[in-house]
Amino acid sequence: MAAVQAASRLRQPKAPLKMRLVPYLFLLPNMAIFGLFTVWPAINGFNISMYSSSNGRTFRWEGAGNYQRILTDEDFWGIVRNTVVYALSFVLLSVVLGVMLAVLVDQQRRGRTFFRSVFFVPVLISPVVAGLVWNWMLERQNGLINTFLGSFGIPEVPWLVDNALAMVVVIGVGTWMQVGFYMLILLAGLQSIDPSVYEAAKIDGASRWRQFISLTFPLLQPSILVVVVLATIHGFQAFDFIYTLTGGGPVGATTLIVQYIYENGFVSPIRYGVASAGSVLLFCAIFALTIVNWMIGRKREAA
């Protein structure tokens, strides 16, 4: 059979060169923009990571010096720990809450669009503004939340000045900002599940929980994989709202890797090489985790 197919392929006349070029020409504008604004800066960033520069114009060769400097910096490993704690918690909460919200919204007969919009609104808010507003609400004295808690006799909670609480706040605000987006992805996944499988399960006497565990969850896995990959990327790249919410404090307890990169690249003394090396390390970490996620997902799909 294979031999017959190969022979028929050989007999097919080759399309003229012009025709073979057509798909590439259609792709060219997009690829040119992608190459110019994504691939080239990424390669150049890797290149800059091997030099030191304080002005972006004159460079001194460092080789692996910037990487060595980062990897031997005690503060950096604390920042890595914070980033891992944040990213893991963010991914976990995003998936769990995203699935819960998607299932709840999907079950609504009335007002589904309204609830979908309500949970999606935080995604539309500028992260900088979200950070500032939460900062104001979480201030120990005169903050909206502590004032509210105070009316029940609860003493002031140091949300932003206690190391552990500040991390909890940052994870909570980060999840609040993004979970609506993940909910939409999961909702689309839920709605693509054939309703007849639920009907069959009901006839078989499966409870709602059994239906969720044995049908919804396994059939939703491709969407969950997408959410896990996107949340991992978002989690490792979190910066803007944290900078306005806690500034990375108290005492660096919520400083994540992108803030480390930002402060080396844009706060005096400027170190473009160190910032680029940090970016390369972050890229490698996200790339490796995405590949792992993808491989696990493929294995599950195959099983």
Add this chain to the structure above:
Amino acid sequence: MAKKIRTTARLLAALTAVAMLGACAPGQVEGQGSGAAPSAVKSVDPAEFAGKTLNYVYFTDGPDAQATAQLISKFEEKYKVKVNLETLPYKDLVTSVHARLSGGNAPDVVRLTGLTDFRDDLLDLRGYLGEDYAKAFLPGPVVGATGKDGKMLAVPSDLTLNGPFVNLDMFKKAGVSLPDPEKPWTWEQMIDAATKVQKATGSQYAFAMDKSGHRLSTVLNQYGTALVANGKSALDAEKAKKALTPLIDMMSDNRMPRDFWLGSGSRYSGANEIFLAQDAPVYLSGNWQVGQFAKNAKFEWAAAPNPCADNCGGFPGGKYMAALQQSKNPALAAEFIRFMNRTENQETFIKAGGFLPTRKDLTEKGVAYPARQADMNVFLKDLARTPDLGYAANSDPAFVGSATELVNAVSDVVGGKKDLSTAVSDLQKKTQSLVEELH
């Protein structure tokens, strides 16, 4: 198998391409020279400037913007030129000017708070303004404008000085006396007075201070030490501990706002709102607050002389006007800087902005400010008491980075991450490393 070999070959090719790109410098390699040195211009006929355009990159502290625009109009009229005033947010200024230098679109003149980020890009103004031009200015600010081999890389256009403010209403209510302008408080006396006022008035805090390494350097300077000076790490551990202990003690019992210090992470934070809300009777900031307080304070207040320890006086800051080597009109840029810093023009500018003068003649003559003269006189008097160490520290290329580390060190102690001795010892190491990196 063949597919695997093809994939591996492609991966290796991509890696080789990236590695080869890595071998190409992304820009000019240091040591290859940054273009021709500017040729010295002995004299230029002002008539030659007519019709030319000058780009001035500026950031504003607020009230100075209008005075700058007025002075620019006068300059345009006198020389028949056009000046494009480009006002940028302060935090974007350095990266924006760097980007413009990279793109070959450099402004002609730029207003800076320090030369560290542009030292190699600035025009030596001696060729245009003369070797003796700097003598018209106070020696302290000139230190910050001077480059290697005595190059005059900028002109100090205004001066600021850190110092405390007091809430007169609260002091009066508490019956606590103010310091004699001729005989300032010691640090102990100031804290004692602030604490008494806090207790008597029930204010939330006794003392507030901006979260800034520059403001903390005031205290170091008063206790006879500095982070860096003259190209060396200059921090004396014992003096630093003595200087920082009162602040840390006050934050530990919340006489000074602990949340304010810890809650903003690595960001600068001004405590002016705490003072304006009458939550603290004493606030350490600087003379640039005078205009703001005159407008917004709903109580009687005054500037107080800086407290003394080993030294008296405050810690200096200020701004510079510099021309860039890439300027297409260097002679016009130098003339613009000279014009803006003439006695009468600097006087107009500093009066509007509430700054202190950098010119010797203005300092000797005195400046009649439109309001709050007595408070500005307090700063002017403190200027005379300020030791040279402060100017040397503030102008050092490693100062800004070291000041950030100083804030981090205090935060580490206040947040309970380190004890003071360890924090100061780590700060010394970081400062030393910054000096080695930036000199």
